Amino acid sequence: MKQQGKDLGLCLCTVCRQLNGSDDSHCSRCGSELHVRDYSSLQKSWALLITAAILLVPANLYPITVLTNQGKVRHDTIFSGIIHLVQSDMFPIAIIVFIASILVPWVKIIGLATYLCAISFNLPISKKKLMVGFHIIEWIGRWSMLDLFVISLTVALVNMGQLLDAKPAPAATAFALVILLTQLAAKVLDTRLLWDRLENQDDTN
Amino acid sequence: MHENTAENSVILCRSCDLAIRKRALPTGVRALCPRCNTALYDTPYCSVNGMLALCITALVFYFPANFFPVLEIHFLGSIRTTTVFQGAFAVFDQGYWVVGIAVLAAAVVGPGLLILSILIQLLIVKWGLDSPLGRHSLKQLLKFQGLLSQLTMLEIYVISFLVSSFQLSDFSDIYFGMGTFCFTMLFLVTLFLQREYDIEHMWGLLMQERH
Numbered sequence: 001m002k003q004q005g006k007d008l009g010l011c012l013c014t015v016c017r018q019l020n021g022s023d024d025s026h027c028s029r030c031g032s033e034l035h036v037r038d039y040s041s042l043q044k045s046w047a048l049l050i051t052a053a054i055l056l057v058p059a060n061l062y063p064i065t066v067l068t069n070q071g072k073v074r075h076d077t078i079f080s081g082i083i084h085l086v087q088s089d090m091f092p093i094a095i096i097v098f099i100a101s102i103l104v105p106w107v108k109i110i111g112l113a114t115y116l117c118a119i120s121f122n123l124p125i126s127k128k129k130l131m132v133g134f135h136i137i138e139w140i141g142r143w144s145m146l147d148l149f150v151i152s153l154t155v156a157l158v159n160m161g162q163l164l165d166a167k168p169a170p171a172a173t174a175f176a177l178v179i180l181l182t183q184l185a186a187k188v189l190d191t192r193l194l195w196d197r198l199e200n201q202d203d204t205n
Numbered sequence: 206m207h208e209n210t211a212e213n214s215v216i217l218c219r220s221c222d223l224a225i226r227k228r229a230l231p232t233g234v235r236a237l238c239p240r241c242n243t244a245l246y247d248t249p250y251c252s253v254n255g256m257l258a259l260c261i262t263a264l265v266f267y268f269p270a271n272f273f274p275v276l277e278i279h280f281l282g283s284i285r286t287t288t289v290f291q292g293a294f295a296v297f298d299q300g301y302w303v304v305g306i307a308v309l310a311a312a313v314v315g316p317g318l319l320i321l322s323i324l325i326q327l328l329i330v331k332w333g334l335d336s337p338l339g340r341h342s343l344k345q346l347l348k349f350q351g352l353l354s355q356l357t358m359l360e361i362y363v364i365s366f367l368v369s370s371f372q373l374s375d376f377s378d379i380y381f382g383m384g385t386f387c388f389t390m391l392f393l394v395t396l397f398l399q400r401e402y403d404i405e406h407m408w409g410l411l412m413q414e415r416h
Contacts, residue, residue, distance in 0.1 A: 004221075005224050011217075012216075019217060032348070096364070131243070151304065152292035152304065155295040156292040158285075158376075183355075
């Protein structure tokens, strides 16, 4: 049985996952609107993703924290913060921060872009691999929040004027928006589209 | 696959729309989509009273977790502390309200609403399923459940305690406060609560008594 719900005249509610007929306009269980396929989700997802990609540049280039230590002011970008952690022999922490604040956002944006390209331009990439990638992206996406939590704790804790003081810097907002927009881009997308579009050319799944 | 049997025995994968015949599963096993590996369903082991106990425990830990100091810094003889709540407001004060809202939503508001929402759902399931108001509220709460569980990022916050304490140990002595313990307990209790909770089962409870 390799039939899709669309061919059987069935449609899954995206809110509560109740099975409905594809002629119904609203879900019989939760009353949400039903769409057999949401083609507009592709556009929305692209828009969110492109905005996130643009914001990723200031998030990485601008300083994310300003640290004053005994009168000396140090501006740290995400990357220089990690370098600093490595230099002060905190390798495991540096790896955690690197994964959460650099690897995850980049992998997410590149991964989602590949995924959206595959749907939009019918690229012959294995659907199975794309879907595995998508599940990973969905799962790791939240971990970028780590950096924001650390910033908020540090800022609240370390405020002693010229002696020792930490403040957030512009990249923090950009970084927060990158996380928000990429999460939304993944959430908004109707992944069922992938499994329709490639079917014509490549039937190997 | 005809219409009369289709209703109960077929489910669709939410990621790839593949039609799959639904079968009974042994406990602790999860059904995955054969085509795209999305988790489809598992056997619900929802016990309403068990979840209620977990909910109340979570609420007990919730307030100290957010309002007791989580980190203490001992610097040149002075002791400074911070709570989860103050952390969010400190960035807010600096004018970074986007960051402040993100932290507040993911660490304070999200988990709080999640626990409260599950608590109200359980109370309705126990006592309010006969009233139309109860049914209506349960339906609305179930619709928002997905969003709330995505907003909750307790596990990431727990890791961030460790990261911040290591980062700051460069400058001075850092100690964990009572809030850290409560927050970690809140995380563990919520973890078990979310494992126990099964949205499909809750929808079932809402629907079954109508007939």
